[in-house]
Amino acid sequence: METALAKTSQKRQVMFLAILLLLWEAGSEAVRYSIPEETESGYSVGNLAKDLGLRVGELATRGARIHYKGNKELVQLDIKTGNLLLYKKLDREVLCGATEPCILHFQLLLENPVQFFQADLQLTDINDHSPEFPEREMLLKISEGTQPGTVFPLKTAQDFDIGSNTVQNYTISPNSHFHVATHNRGDGRKYPELVLDKALDREERPELSLTLTALDGGAPPRSGTTTVRVVVLDNNDNAPEFLQSLYEVQIPENSSVNSLIIAVSARDLDAGAYGSVVYALFQGDEVTQPFVVDQITGEIRLKRALDFEATPYYNVEIIATDGGGLSGKCTVAIEVVDVNDNAPELTLSTLSSPTPENAPETVVAVFSVSDPDSGDNGRMICSIQNDLPFLLKPTFKNFYTLVTQRKLDRESQAEYNITITVTDLGTPRLKTEHSITVLVSDVNDNAPAFTQTSYTLFVRENNSPALHIGLCRRSRAASVGRCSVPEGPFPGHLVDVSGTGTLSQSYQYEVCLTGGSGTNEFKFLKPIIPNFLPQGADDEVGKTAAFRNSFGFK
Structure with a gap:
């Protein structure tokens, strides 16, 4: 009979890298399918067995299953036919937001023997959202002495679709004083500006009401509208100007609420009320923004906790308005710096127990690990206790198998309690432990x-x-x-x-x-x-x- 477990001085660890050796037989290229979002559940995406070169009978005999990160069920595998069926309707905007292309990753796991295949499902966008303005009405105060050609920024409409299905153009209701110009931002989004064509006369018409329309590029196009109310004021010669058009700042995601992020500053050469500047957030509802700006000092402070994993950066637009209604605008680019605030996650895919005592290198368990943090905060080490006759082996990307190191002896020990420890490399290091019990089955030895x-x-x-x-x-x-x-x-x-x-x-x-x-x-x-x-x-x-x-x- 073999002796008790051999002692080893060095702890066995397996470094989790971004790209591990692909130890699977089917090759490294993934099978990719593409369907439009909102496709009905039960839709046949494709025949996975055929596309991977597998016989349909192998799916049942080898224990085929679909594995997703975080156990989110997107598709189902019909092991009788090999068809990949859509589990439920998928909303591209919910799953991927503004990310393009929207690709969902999953794996086909064959348990006996262990083999992995990578597959991707790409969701294409359909025009299922209309443009929406953040407010039902915009108020502009414009001096009657303002020269034609002066440009006034307008708030943009939001469209959760992407590509040509998002906002492509802005129009203004017919009038004799203004037209709207549509411009491209660096990220490809469109934004409108109101251009004065003809001087205003407060005595002739003290107020104008215009309809601003945002159109997307769908077929047919969808649209959204808001009202632009123009109040004509007496002369105000100078608009506020910020010292910088772009401010850039970094802030750790664990910064406390009410922390000072940055202070912006604008000046107005006019005197009196026309030279007094008030600051405000320009784009978006203050309820949804995690920041608040002091209207007098221009200090931007944190209103609620940040989360790097949810939103790694913000572009905040600040508007400075003087007492005469003229305004200037700047952008504050806020980068959220990741801190190690997420412990690794372990997902157990399969557990084989009991395990025969006379079978070395038997697969006992298959599991995957993940950590949503970035950099070293998201890199992980997996380990088990030193004094056990088991080994951890990397298999496919973030997957591991737990195997017996040698023959076991049920008469010496009939049960093993194994603790799998997953530790990230951040500061401080966070870890997750998962315990499994392996029973040893007897053979007549x-x-x-x-x-x-x-x-x-x-x-x-x-x-x-x-x-x-x-x-x-x-x-x-x-x-x-x-x-x-x-x-x-x-x-x-x-x-x-x-x-x-x-x-x-x-x-x-x-x-x-x-x-x-x-x-x-x-x-x-x-x-x-x-x-x-x-x-x-x-x-x-x-x-x-x-x-x-x-x-x-x-």
């Missing part, structure tokens, strides 16, 4: 044996029938086995269970255990000492009903 080669029992004469003569003990290394006597005649004059029970002579008889080979002697001798008690009466005994019936033992 031990022959039965008596604890001694012969037994001598002393019995006094004139005993009653079925007297308890003595005890024998057998080794019980195996989990099964029984005690019996060999076949053959047993002399009736030796033990007469129906008469006096007197032993008339010494006798030697073989007793053996089934389940193995070899024999051991059991001797019956003529009594020589009166009233001598049977030996081994208090010993632990291993005997069976067959043994008792053959000799008349109790």
Whole structure:
């Protein structure tokens, strides 16, 4: 029998890298499917078995299953046909937001033997959202002395679609004083500006109401509208100007609420109320923004906690407006710096228990690990206890298999409690532990044996029938086995269970255990000492009903 677990001084660790060796037989290129978002559930995406070059029968015999990160069920595999079926309607905007292309990754896992295949599902956008403005009405205060050609920024409409299905153009209701110009931002989005074509006359028309329309590029196009209310003021010669058009700042994601992020500043050359500047967030509702700006000082502070994993950066637009209604605008680019605030996650895909004791390198468990943090904060190390006969092996990307290092010995240890520890490399280091219990199943690898080669029992004469003569003990290394006597005649004059029970002579008889080979002697001798008690009466005994019936033992 093998000795107890070998000691090792070095802790076995497996470094989780961004790209591991692809130890799967099907190759490294993923099978990719593409469907429009909002496709009905049950839709057949494709035949995965055929596309991977597998026989349909292999799916059931090899324990095929679909695995997703975080156990989100997107598609189902019909193991009878090999078809990949859509589990439910998928909303591209919910799953991917503004990310393009929207690709969902999943794996086909074959358990016996272990093999992985990478597959991707791309969701294409449909025009299912209309442009929406953040406010139902925009207010502009414009001096009657403003020169034609002056440009006034307008708030943009939001469209959750992407590509040509998002906002492509802005129009303004017909009027004699303004037109709207549509411009491209660096990220491809469109934004509108109101251009003064003809000077205003407050005495002639103190207020104008215009309808601004945003159109997307769908077929047919969707649209959204808002009202632009223009209030004509007396002369205000200068608009506020920021010292910088772009401010850039970094802030850790664990910054406390009300932390000062940055202070912006604008100046206005006018005097009095026309030179007094008030600051405000320009784009978006303050309820949805995690920042707040002081309208007097221009200080931008944190209103609620940040989360790098949810939103790694913000572009915040600040508007400065003077007492005459003129305004200037700047952009504050805020980068959220990741901190190690997420512990690694472990997802157990399969667990094989019990495990045969005579099968080295048997796959006991398959699991995957993940950490949403970035950089070293998202790099991980997997390990188990040093004193166990098991190994962790990297298989496919973030997957690992737990295998037996050598043959196990159920008679030495029938159960193992294994703790899988996943630790990231951030500061401070965060870890996750997952415990599994592995049972060892028995195989017939031990022959039965008596604890001694012969037994001598002393019995006094004139005993009653079925007297308890003595005890024998057998080794019980195996989990099964029984005690019996060999076949053959047993002399009736030796033990007469129906008469006096007197032993008339010494006798030697073989007793053996089934389940193995070899024999051991059991001797019956003529009594020589009166009233001598049977030996081994208090010993632990291993005997069976067959043994008792053959000799008349109790």
